[in-house]
Amino acid sequence: xxxxxxxxxxxxxxxxxxxxxxxxxxxxxxxNAMGWYRQAPGKQRELVAIISTGRNTNYADSVxxxxxxxxxxxKNTVYLQMNxxxxxxxxxxxxxxxxxxxxGKGTLVTVSS
Numbered sequence: 001x002x003x004x005x006x007x008x009x010x011x012x013x014x015x016x017x018x019x020x021x022x023x024x025x026x027x028x029x030x031x032n033a034m035g036w037y038r039q040a041p042g043k044q045r046e047l048v049a050i051i052s053t054g055r056n057t058n059y060a061d062s063v064x065x066x067x068x069x070x071x072x073x074x075k076n077t078v079y080l081q082m083n084x085x086x087x088x089x090x091x092x093x094x095x096x097x098x099x100x101x102x103x104g105k106g107t108l109v110t111v112s113s
Contacts, residue, residue, distance in 0.1 A: 002028060002102040004095045009107030012085055016111070020080040022095030022104055030073035033098035036080045038091035038109075049080060050098065063089075085111045 008020040020036070033052045039045040049059045049069035057069055068081040078095060090111050095104040 002026065002097060002100070004097065004102060004104035006093065006095050006104040006107040009093060009109045011110045011112065014085060014087055014111055014113050016085050017081070017083045018085065018109060020082065020093055020107060020109075022078045022080075024076045024078070024095075024097070027073075027076060028097060029071055029076045029078060032100075034069075034071060034078040035096040035098050036069060036078070037094045037096055038089075039094070039106075040088075040091040043091075045094070048093070051078065082109070085109075087111045087113045 003025040005023050006020060008018060012018055033050055035050040036048040037045050038048050047060055048063055049067055051057050051069045051071055066084045070079045090109060092106040092108050094106045
């Protein structure tokens with residue numbers, strides 16, 4: 001059973017920063033692509049960023065240049081550094097083991113204007 005546990009969400013003013021963490025059970029982070037997704041109220045869940053096993057990254061256009069995804073294979077952790085946050089970044093952020101049905105429960109990020 002794979003478990004993904006997110007943390008690091010909270011309330012921040014526009015222009016501020018937050019760093020999200022996703023700790024995975026077992027040594028799955030080094031063996032799989034990992035992704036961060038978000039779901040705003042009344043909207044569908046959308047991709048934010050993905051990191052491959054080779055550390056290649058892809059970002060949604062809306063976060064390019066502001067967010068950075070990274071991984072620590074020793075700690076079985078994936079991070080999402082979020083800078084220059086905007087009110088439209090407000091959402092529940094989820095960690096996902098790519099190509100699987102495993103999701104974390106999410107962490108809420110609220111950006112005030």
